[in-house]
Amino acid sequence: MSTIAKKICLIGDYGVGKTSLIRRFVEGQFSDKYLSTVGVKISRKLIDFSDKDAENTQNLQLIIWDIEGNNKFKSIAPSYFQGAKGAVIVGDATVQETLNHLSEHIKNFLAVNPKSYIIIALNKSDLIETEYLETLRQLYQFSEQNYVIATYLTSAKTGNNVEELFQVLAQALMQVN
C-alpha cells in the first residue's frame, strides 16, 4: 500500500462555484484540512483505490488548490498552476461570460502544465432547465483539446456529479506520473 500526492487546481471566474465544489467534495469526509496561505486555500482528500487490485494498491492524495477572493482570470499568477497534474476548470452555467472564458483558462493552465489533465465543470446546473442541460454539455466539450477528458454539469448545491467529476480526474491522474 502506498500513497501518492498530486496537486490539482480549481480555475474559473469569480463566483462560478470553485470553493463550493471543493467544500461539497471534501467536507464530511475523513480528511478536510484547510491550510490558508496568501490568497490560496489548500484542501486535501484521500482517494481510495485499494479495492482495484489487492496486490498493488495505491491511494491518491489530492491536494486541491483554490484561489480565494476576487480573482479575475487575467490576474491568476502562473505560480499558482506550477506543479499541478490536473485542473478542474469551472464555469457558471447561468452566466455566459464565464463560459466564454473557459477556453482562455484552459490555454493559461496548459501553458504552464502542457501534459496535465483537465475536467470542465459547468456548475450551478440546478438552476438550468433539464431540457437544456445536454445541449449545454455538448457545446463545451473542447474535444479538440487532448487533455480535456470530460465535461460535467455539476451542482455544488445538490451535489450532482461532484463526486463523479473528482473521481474521473483522480482516475486519470493515476495513469500518469
Ligand SMILES: Nc1nc2c(ncn2[C@@H]2O[C@H](COP(=O)(O)OP(=O)(O)O)[C@@H](O)[C@H]2O)c(=O)[nH]1
Ligand atoms: N444554485 C447554486 N449556487 C451555487 C452553486 N455553486 C456555488 N453557488 C453559489 O455561488 C456563489 C459563489 O460560489 P463560490 O463557491 O464562492 O464561487 P468561487 O468564487 O468560484 O469560489 C455562492 O453564493 C454559492 O452559494 C451551485 O451549484 N448552485
Ligand SMILES: [Mg+2]
Ligand atoms: Mg472561491
